[in-house]
Amino acid sequence: MYYDNFVLPFTIGLITLLVYLCVRYYKWIRSFPKIDRIKIRRGLFSRKTLVSIKEIFMESLLHHKIFKTNPVLGYMHMTFAFGWFLLIIFGKIESMVYHTSAFNPPYFAIFFRYFHPAKETFPGSETFAFIMDLILSFLLLGILLAVIKRFYSKMFGMKRTTKQRPYDLLVLTVLWLIFPARFIAESFSSGINGGGSFLTHSAGEFFATFLPLRNLSYGAWWTYSSLLGLFFLLLPFSRYMHIPTEIVYIFLKNWGVEQRKQYNGFSEIQTNACSRCGICINTCQLNNSCDIKDTQPVYFLRRLRNHEDFSVQSENCLLCGRCEAACPVGINLNAIRLSTRPDLTRVTKETYAYIKPKAQAETPAKVAYFAGCMSHLTPGIIRSMQEIFDKAKVNYTFIDEEEGVCCGRPQAICGNWKAAKVLMDRNQERIESSGAEILVTSCPICYKTFKEDYTLKIKIMHHTEYIDMLLQEGKLPLHKNDLKTVFHNPCELGRGCGVVDAPNHVLEQVSQRIPTRYDGKNSLCCGGSLANTVIDSQQKTKISTDTVKAYSAYQPDVIVTACPLCKKTLGKTSTSVPVKDIAEIVAAS
Amino acid sequence: MHTVIIIGGGPAGCEAAYQLASDGIQVHLIEKNNETGGNLNNWYQLFPDRKNAQDLNKRLQEQLNHPGITLHLGMEPSRVEKDGQGRFSVSLSDGSLLEGDALLVATGFKTFDAKRKEEYGYGIYENVVTSVDLENMFRNHAIRTSKGDVPRRIGIIHCVGSRDEKVCNFHCSKLCCITGVKQAIELREMLPESEIFCFYMDMRMFGPGYEEMYREAQEKYNIKFIRGRLSEAAENREHQVQVKVEDTLLGRPLRVTLDLMVLLVGMEASNETQGMARELGVKLAPSGFILPLDPHYGNNLTGEKGVFITGCCSAPMNLTDTLNDARSAAVCITRYLNMK
Numbered sequence: 001m002y003y004d005n006f007v008l009p010f011t012i013g014l015i016t017l018l019v020y021l022c023v024r025y026y027k028w029i030r031s032f033p034k035i036d037r038i039k040i041r042r043g044l045f046s047r048k049t050l051v052s053i054k055e056i057f058m059e060s061l062l063h064h065k066i067f068k069t070n071p072v073l074g075y076m077h078m079t080f081a082f083g084w085f086l087l088i089i090f091g092k093i094e095s096m097v098y099h100t101s102a103f104n105p106p107y108f109a110i111f112f113r114y115f116h117p118a119k120e121t122f123p124g125s126e127t128f129a130f131i132m133d134l135i136l137s138f139l140l141l142g143i144l145l146a147v148i149k150r151f152y153s154k155m156f157g158m159k160r161t162t163k164q165r166p167y168d169l170l171v172l173t174v175l176w177l178i179f180p181a182r183f184i185a186e187s188f189s190s191g192i193n194g195g196g197s198f199l200t201h202s203a204g205e206f207f208a209t210f211l212p213l214r215n216l217s218y219g220a221w222w223t224y225s226s227l228l229g230l231f232f233l234l235l236p237f238s239r240y241m242h243i244p245t246e247i248v249y250i251f252l253k254n255w256g257v258e259q260r261k262q263y264n265g266f267s268e269i270q271t272n273a274c275s276r277c278g279i280c281i282n283t284c285q286l287n288n289s290c291d292i293k294d295t296q297p298v299y300f301l302r303r304l305r306n307h308e309d310f311s312v313q314s315e316n317c318l319l320c321g322r323c324e325a326a327c328p329v330g331i332n333l334n335a336i337r338l339s340t341r342p343d344l345t346r347v348t349k350e351t352y353a354y355i356k357p358k359a360q361a362e363t364p365a366k367v368a369y370f371a372g373c374m375s376h377l378t379p380g381i382i383r384s385m386q387e388i389f390d391k392a393k394v395n396y397t398f399i400d401e402e403e404g405v406c407c408g409r410p411q412a413i414c415g416n417w418k419a420a421k422v423l424m425d426r427n428q429e430r431i432e433s434s435g436a437e438i439l440v441t442s443c444p445i446c447y448k449t450f451k452e453d454y455t456l457k458i459k460i461m462h463h464t465e466y467i468d469m470l471l472q473e474g475k476l477p478l479h480k481n482d483l484k485t486v487f488h489n490p491c492e493l494g495r496g497c498g499v500v501d502a503p504n505h506v507l508e509q510v511s512q513r514i515p516t517r518y519d520g521k522n523s524l525c526c527g528g529s530l531a532n533t534v535i536d537s538q539q540k541t542k543i544s545t546d547t548v549k550a551y552s553a554y555q556p557d558v559i560v561t562a563c564p565l566c567k568k569t570l571g572k573t574s575t576s577v578p579v580k581d582i583a584e585i586v587a588a589s
Numbered sequence: 590m591h592t593v594i595i596i597g598g599g600p601a602g603c604e605a606a607y608q609l610a611s612d613g614i615q616v617h618l619i620e621k622n623n624e625t626g627g628n629l630n631n632w633y634q635l636f637p638d639r640k641n642a643q644d645l646n647k648r649l650q651e652q653l654n655h656p657g658i659t660l661h662l663g664m665e666p667s668r669v670e671k672d673g674q675g676r677f678s679v680s681l682s683d684g685s686l687l688e689g690d691a692l693l694v695a696t697g698f699k700t701f702d703a704k705r706k707e708e709y710g711y712g713i714y715e716n717v718v719t720s721v722d723l724e725n726m727f728r729n730h731a732i733r734t735s736k737g738d739v740p741r742r743i744g745i746i747h748c749v750g751s752r753d754e755k756v757c758n759f760h761c762s763k764l765c766c767i768t769g770v771k772q773a774i775e776l777r778e779m780l781p782e783s784e785i786f787c788f789y790m791d792m793r794m795f796g797p798g799y800e801e802m803y804r805e806a807q808e809k810y811n812i813k814f815i816r817g818r819l820s821e822a823a824e825n826r827e828h829q830v831q832v833k834v835e836d837t838l839l840g841r842p843l844r845v846t847l848d849l850m851v852l853l854v855g856m857e858a859s860n861e862t863q864g865m866a867r868e869l870g871v872k873l874a875p876s877g878f879i880l881p882l883d884p885h886y887g888n889n890l891t892g893e894k895g896v897f898i899t900g901c902c903s904a905p906m907n908l909t910d911t912l913n914d915a916r917s918a919a920v921c922i923t924r925y926l927n928m929k
């Protein structure tokens with residue numbers, strides 16, 4: 001039997017960690033709503049599990065998404081995760097080849113060089129030694145990069161690395177020391193007994209020339225084991241909890257578990273799955289335009305995890321979704337933020353009793369047009385939609401022409417779901433009584449909530465999609481002109497609802513669309529978001545000024561958007577380039 | 590002899606030119622249009638005495654016949670430079686070069702572009718006009734709707750483009766309230782049968798005789814003042830404007846159908862004012878107007894030596910104050926030149 005007391009710290013650490021994790025995850029999952037637990041049961045033995053495994057390989061090990069955003073940072077994350085993974089796998093195989101049994105204790109593979117007398121060879125022993133040295137050097141290089149990153153984060157294309165608590169710094173140091181400790185322990189053993197390959201063997205010979213290795217070697221193995229054990233014990237309370245949690249999250253996500261309105265165990269799992277890579281910091285316009293540096297998901301989630309006060313951070317967010325789109329872990333950042341906003345309103349059905357229900361339409365029109373409150377502040381958009389309906393000879397009814405009910409989303413995104421629900425019910429009634437087949441809205445805010453929170457049985461389209469459909473069906477006569485346009489895709493439309501192609505098609509058909517780096521889901525926030533109740537109007541103006549600047553750099557004749565709020569917000573600061581809605585461009589062509 | 594270059598031939602520039610010339614200073618007055626008078630050219634009657642605006646304009650023009658004044662009409666300064674001795678050279682758009690010992694900026698204001706307040710429908714609805722358009726109608730003595738009818742119900746909307754963070758203008762334009770009162774009275778005189786409303790947030794009657802005029806508007810001219818800010822406007826099939834507004838005194842939402850809606854557009858620093866500030870390195874206030882060195886003692890001074898300001902390039906002012914400010918600038922400049 002291969003055993004020595006120095007394996008104890010490692011073994012105890014590992015077992016404690018595993019037990020702790022099992023209990024933790026079990027508790028979190030137990031708090032899921034029933035529907036999500038059913039999804040887990042159904043997903044467990046389906047193809048989704050295989051998909052998850054592939055995703056875990058790509059993301060948790062290779063960090064393929066971080067690679068796409070930032071190759072150097074990706075390499076660094078990859079060396080750690082994938083390198084360690086390979087070290088474990090190859091070590092295990094090596095130990096199994098040597099021992100010819102799958103059932104050796106876990107510590108055996110980890111401390112193989114200690115237990116394996118070097119002179120005793122086995123099939124492929126030199127190749128194994130070479131591979132293990134190769135992986136170790138790969139890891140050491142990763143650590144070197146990480147150390148450099150701490151000091152020169154600019155080199156990695158990041159404006160700043162995430163700020164750490166002292167506790168996190170301790171764990172970080174332990175993690176960084178693990179592999180150098182392994183390197184030293186293996187080199188010392190090799191210096192005494194031989195073995196190892198290009199790295200540990202050469203280092204061993206070198207150390208032997210001036211160090212009393214026989215006295216030091218045993219201590220080195222104790223150190224290595226203790227560091228591992230310590231790391232395992234500290235892990236659940238550090239950012240490295242994200243390593244196991246991300247894996248769990250990927251399974252749950254693929255099985256169909258959803259982030260709902262309440263903050264629950266699934267939110268906790270996501271909160272803990274954040275690797276604090278810091279990518280979200282650089283995407284956030286509150287950081288870039290307003291120099292607000294404590295509200296980005298990496299910090300917000302940390303507050304949630306550490307049970308620090310997060311009330312301001314909860315509200316100080318545009319819910320623009322730029323961070324969510326960039327987050328390599330794919331955390332539902334908007335939904336989590338929203339779930340932490342308290343519902344402060346006292347609203348009952350009576351509050352809006354003065355809004356009369358609409359009479360059932362006798363001869364229902366095919367299309368029901370819902371402009372939305374915001375569009376009533378931009379009559380140019382309503383006008384253009386009316387023109388478009390007329391040109392295409394569409395039989396439509398204008399639901400909120402005389403009076404309308406707010407869609408409820410402005411209340412909802414401030415956390416006031418009760419008020420929102422009352423409005424939503426009211427509105428749903430009015431929309432249904434129209435008897436139309438298609439509901440067309442000009443406002444992405446309404447559009448998103450119609451799709452997600454209402455239970456409407458009719459087809460819901462944003463006017464960009466509807467215009468695109470009319471053009472495809474050839475119902476709208478069209479003249480392309482030389483107008484140079486850039487498209488600002490509203491947060492709620494592009495990232496929020498995935499409508500990306502329709503507006504681009506339309507614009508390409510009626511104008512000369514200039515592609516920008518903000519196209520599709522990379523679009524900026526106009527700054528007019530209703531979701532942020534913390535920043536003041538000057539800060540909002542700063543964001544929109546910067547956004548206008550970014551688009552103006554492409555020298556368009558007009559900045560085109562598809563949202564009344566974006567139009568107003570960008571329009572108030574854009575004095576040289578006009579800002580128009582896509583419907584206005586189409587109607588005028 | 591000293592020379593002063595004045596940029597902008599509105600009331601402030603004209604008056605300052607005359608005052609300086611009367612003190613024996615050589616003046617170059619640069620005006621981008623082909624006539625002097627600036628925004629005054631668009632006005633029909635003045636408040637509070639209801640004198641014809643063009644009489645004042647003419648008087649200011651006649652003063653410019655002074656031999657010490659050289660007028661440069663239809664010109665804009667394309668470049669301004671200052672040398673080590675504090676002398677300014679100004680290149681004009683026709684290529685000529687002026688030299689002076691001091692510079693007076695009198696580039697004034699522009700009225701708010703009402704299209705930026707899209708919810709009020711200017712440029713979209715047929716029967717929405719601005720207060721400037723209305724002055725023009727007065728001059729032509731024709732107050733008609735787009736269809737040529739006599740408007741039976743008219744609404745005057747205060748604070749359009751002023752006191753409104755949604756268009757990034759936090760300042761009060763100061764003159765629109767009294768303009769609204771004056772225009773309401775003028776409307777009443779021309780259309781004795783019509784209903785006339787003013788929708789206001791606060792009535793700011795700061796000048797002598799203004800408050801009296803406001804009282805008269807209510808008592809004698811039967812103008813209805815409703816406290817509340819317009820939220821949105823829509824057009825019906827008859828091209829009337831339907832406005833939604835909350836009567837904040839009664840605490841009730843209100844819906845009114847208007848035949849004609851007048852927007853009291855506010856004042857913003859003119860493009861020339863902002864351009865000159867940039868060119869001369871002079872500071873702007875958050876409102877976009879030029880920031881005077883001191884609000885009490887240095888309201889004609891800037892941080893740049895030899896650069897003076899007067900009139901509405903530093904803040905909205907009525908004509909009385911503008912002309913006073915021009916004279917005060919002339920005094921400052923004369924003293925500055927004598928100390929040189």
Ligand code: SF4
Nearest residue numbers: 274276277278280327
């Ligand atoms: S929230 Fe996502 S992007 Fe931000 S630090 Fe965490 S893992 Fe990275």
Ligand code: SF4
Nearest residue numbers: 284317318320321323
């Ligand atoms: S949603 Fe937008 S504003 Fe909020 S943290 Fe993310 S990037 Fe910043």
Ligand code: SF4
Nearest residue numbers: 748751762763765766
């Ligand atoms: S003067 Fe009256 S109308 Fe003009 S901005 Fe001030 S309060 Fe508003």
